Amino acid sequence: MKNSWILLFVLTIGIISCKKDDGEELFTQTALTIERPAGFPEMIIPADNPTTVEGVALGRKLFYETLLSGNNTMSCGSCHNQSLAFTDNGRSVSTGIDGIQGNRNAQALVNLGWNRKFFWDGRAQSLEIQALEPITNPIEMHETWPNAISKLKSAKTYKQDFYKAFGTNDFNSSHAVKALAQFMRTMISYNSRLDKKLRYEINLTSNELNGLVIYMTERGDCFHCHNIDGGRLLTDNLFHNNGLDSVFTDSGVYGITGDVNDKGKFLTPTLRNIALTAPYMHDGRFATLEEVVEHYNSGGKPSATVDPLMKHVGTGLGLSTQDKADLVAFLKTFTDSTFITNPAFSNPF
Ligand code: HEC
Ligand code: HEC
Structure with missing residues (x-):
């Protein structure tokens, strides 16, 4: 294949x-x-x-x-x-x-x-x-x-x-x-291990499966914004403030709309091939997926526009060390080696 x-x-x-x-x-x-x-x-x-x-x-x-x-x-x-x-x-x-x-x-x-x-x-x-x-x-x-x-x-x-x-x-x-x-x-x-799992071609490891459960349930809440169902695009194509800052250096969508309700909102990025695309967030502030998971586990920072889906602002998700490692392992199943080596997308010169 x-x-x-x-x-x-x-x-x-x-x-x-x-x-x-x-x-x-x-x-x-x-x-x-x-x-x-x-x-x-x-x-x-x-x-x-x-x-x-x-x-x-x-x-x-x-x-x-x-x-x-x-x-x-x-x-x-x-x-x-x-x-x-x-x-x-x-x-x-x-x-x-x-x-x-x-x-x-x-x-x-x-x-x-x-x-x-x-x-x-x-x-x-x-x-x-x-x-x-x-x-x-x-x-x-x-x-x-x-x-x-x-x-x-x-x-x-x-x-x-x-x-x-x-x-x-x-x-x-x-x-x-x-x-x-x-x-x-x-x-x-469309050929990551996640895709293959969704097509019933392979099984994930038990650690990856634990990560999937965290991603897909209220325990991690990732699926609300980085959707797997309804398209497998791993983004909802909508704007959110995911609690990175309380005071914004880059105000995001507000810079375009001038609407104060848009301060600190950014387009949800797809998580496809996320293990390959470090560093993370609109300003590349996090060097590793572990740091990203730690951000969400902390609950994120409060502000007037922080997304209601960031339900754990201030309290945190309370994931164990093992849970956090398993969530990272699951994010790594989004890597598609056929995409990054596909000659059709390479430099023709
Ligand atoms: C409220 C919607 C929302 C939820 C819930 C959410 N995210 Fe995000 N995610 C975003 C947005 C928006 C960004 C971009 C934020 C920015 O850069 O300002 C982002 C960025 C990321 C990035 C960096 C992507 C890149 O290309 O730099 C990763 C990785 C990520 N999220 C993983 C997760 C995981 C794992 C969870 C669950 C623990 C989660 N997200 C929950 C909306 C959300
Ligand atoms: C100097 C580095 C640089 C060059 C050269 C560059 N880009 Fe980008 N590209 C970026 C950055 C940085 C962003 C994010 C900018 C932002 O959001 O304001 C981006 C964003 C994009 C996006 C948006 C992706 C999304 O998910 O919304 C597309 C598509 C894109 N670039 C295509 C191109 C194309 C096509 C060219 C050549 C014509 C190009 N880029 C040249 C750095 C670059």
Whole structure:
């Protein structure tokens, strides 16, 4: 079953032929149906950006393309490393091309096609909108889109690649972000030991099972926000304050909405591949999963916006040393080695 990921992509025979406005050239796209893994919800794909073989191939190149940055040194892949589930090489926060440090931890990129909001504060409503930002962000790739596009236009293969994907040589940023989004939607993880357990293919150890019980019951309460049922995405795709601080240095969603009820709220991250994505939380404050579990076991810090689901604020969960170790062991069953070694997501250059 080592190569079972190959089965994920089913090429449909549907070839879409299109005529250019001038009616001269024809281009063909090969529609790519992203198969839904068992137990996952339907993926929402924008009507104006259907997934194609050509679009995904272009998106993969762009993801690893350093020409998209101001000094041609940095690509998306620089901060989103596949072997670490697309996180930033153990850094608590990322540093851009000018050496300026940001204030946020690079999120894992996995199963993004099921998310509705992007970034820790949910400020982007789609992957297409999200992908516009890193290029121009002064603390990331610090380039202008017109410059980035003109560099791509003078590079060897991109005119052809964009033509194949979108039927135009005169491409712009909206084509580039569409291709990036198509590629990122194919980055699906569904082969962790947890998935295999849920598909009745394997059993977990007794320690992992104890961890599962803590996760899935009121003893740990993790399942309320990092859902397993209802999608296996290990996130509810909602915003919460999980009690990290009483006074906020980064106010999270409040920075976007200006609503005081949003202070200290962040998008629940997926826990897929969590053992690979240290350090943890929006600012990378915890180095290990043991520290994360200790945070929840302590109950977290009180504040006006702390989530009602953090029921044990002030008192703590009261987990034993063994329980805490078992919960960590269970979190490690979310690691999917086929995802981090899948050649379809690797650097094509
Ligand atoms: C300098 C490092 C850096 C680079 C380069 C970078 N990112 Fe990121 N990425 C981050 C950080 C940090 C965050 C979290 C930012 C925040 O929440 O404010 C993030 C968040 C994201 C997210 C949101 C994930 C989620 O679950 O909501 C996506 C998707 C993403 N990046 C894709 C990309 C793409 C595509 C590129 C290239 C066009 C890219 N990144 C370039 C550091 C980087
Ligand atoms: C009230 C909802 C909620 C509950 C309950 C909850 N979490 Fe979280 N979890 C979050 C949010 C929100 C974050 C991100 C917080 C931040 O960075 O500001 C998070 C972050 C994490 C992270 C770090 C993820 C990363 O990518 O950095 C881990 C690990 C984690 N939670 C595990 C757990 C475990 C284990 C439990 C049960 C003991 C649990 N969570 C209970 C909402 C919750």
